[in-house]
Every structure is written in structure tokens, then in C-alpha cells.
Amino acid sequence: MQLDHRLAQSSEFIADLTLCQVRLSHNAAFPWLILIPKIDDIIEIINLSRPDQHQLMDEIAQISKIMQDLFAPNKINVATLGNVVPQLHIHVIARYHTDPVWPNPVWNTISQEYFELDLQARVELIRQYIQFSID
Numbered sequence: 001m002q003l004d005h006r007l008a009q010s011s012e013f014i015a016d017l018t019l020c021q022v023r024l025s026h027n028a029a030f031p032w033l034i035l036i037p038k039i040d041d042i043i044e045i046i047n048l049s050r051p052d053q054h055q056l057m058d059e060i061a062q063i064s065k066i067m068q069d070l071f072a073p074n075k076i077n078v079a080t081l082g083n084v085v086p087q088l089h090i091h092v093i094a095r096y097h098t099d100p101v102w103p104n105p106v107w108n109t110i111s112q113e114y115f116e117l118d119l120q121a122r123v124e125l126i127r128q129y130i131q132f133s134i135d
Contacts, residue, residue, distance in 0.1 A: 001038040004087040014123050015130045019055040020090075022063060022130065024123055029112040031071045031094035033063055033126070042088040045080065060090060066129045067094045077106070 001021065011023035011034050019039075025032035037048065037056065045053060064076050073094035080090045093106060101109040114122070 001036070002040050002087075003036065004085050004089075006085050007034065007036060007087065007089060012119060012123055014127050017059050017062070017130070017134075019052055020059050022126070024119070024126065025091075026114060026119070027106075027111050028114040028118065029110045030099060030106055031067060031073070031122075032106075033067065033092045035059055035063060035090040035092065037088055043082060043086050044088065047088070056090070060092065062130075062133055063092050066126065066133060067092055070125065070129060081107070 003021070007023065010027075011025050014022040014024055014033070016022070016038065017035075020035040020037050023034045023036065025034060035056070037052065039048070039052070042048060045056065048056060060078055064078065067073065067076055071094040074097050075095045077093040077095055078090065079093075080088065082088065095102060095106075097103075
């Protein structure tokens with residue numbers, strides 16, 4: 001898979017699922033995961049084969065459930081925009097009534113850096129949950 005350099009720079013690898021790579025957004029303001037299908041030159045969900053479309057939905061549900069279990073959000077936002085980075089990637093974001101931009105979208109609002117130890121701890125926590133959900 002050729003990973004767009006902007007996705008590589010703005011997120012941290014967590015795990016590979018059957019179809020997608022799971023990455024953690026570097027924006028610590030929100031629990032924010034990104035699913036990226038491991039197929040080159042895919043821009044839209046409709047560019048995936050029908051079986052891969054179904055697999056993508058299964059993986060979105062799996063990651064959404066992990067986000068719900070780990071972070072107990074009021075709402076999980078799932079979105080694919082691709083206006084800046086055309087490579088298909090799906091955002092799965094835990095949202096809270098108390099977050100600084102609720103109920104508005106998170107795009108281009110606030111950004112908070114992870115401390116390196118916090119980043120690695122969050123990656124490992126999510127990695128363990130993903131492994132547990134696969135077993």
C-alpha cells in the first residue's frame with residue numbers, strides 16, 4: 001500500500017486489519033482513528049469491490065465498537081471526506097457533549113499534540129483492544 005505522505009505525517013500506525021490499516025490521528029484533542037484500505041489508487045468507497053465494501057463496513061463497526069468500549073463517547077462520528085487527501089481514508093472519532101467544539105464538526109477546529117509517552121500508551125491500548133477483538 002502506498003500511504004499518502006500527509007496521512008503518514010499526521011497519524012501513527014496501530015495495526016493492520018484484513019482490509020484496512022488502522023492509524024491514530026496525532027490530534028490529541030479527540031480520540032480519533034483513521035482506517036485506510038490497503039489497496040492502491042482507491043479514492044471512493046465505490047471504487048472497492050463489493051466484498052471489500054462489506055469488509056470495510058465490518059471494520060468500521062469493529063473500530064467503532066472499540067472506540068465505544070475504550071472512550072465511552074456520547075457519539076461516534078464516521079466520515080470520509082478526501083478533499084485534501086484523495087486516498088480513501090475513514091475517520092472514526094469519539095465525541096462528547098463536553099468537547100470544545102460540540103456539536104460542530106472537528107475539521108479545522110482545534111489541534112492538540114500528544115506527549116510522546118501518551119501517544120505510545122494510546123497506540124498500545126488500542127492495539128491490545130484490536131488484538132482482543134480479533135481473537
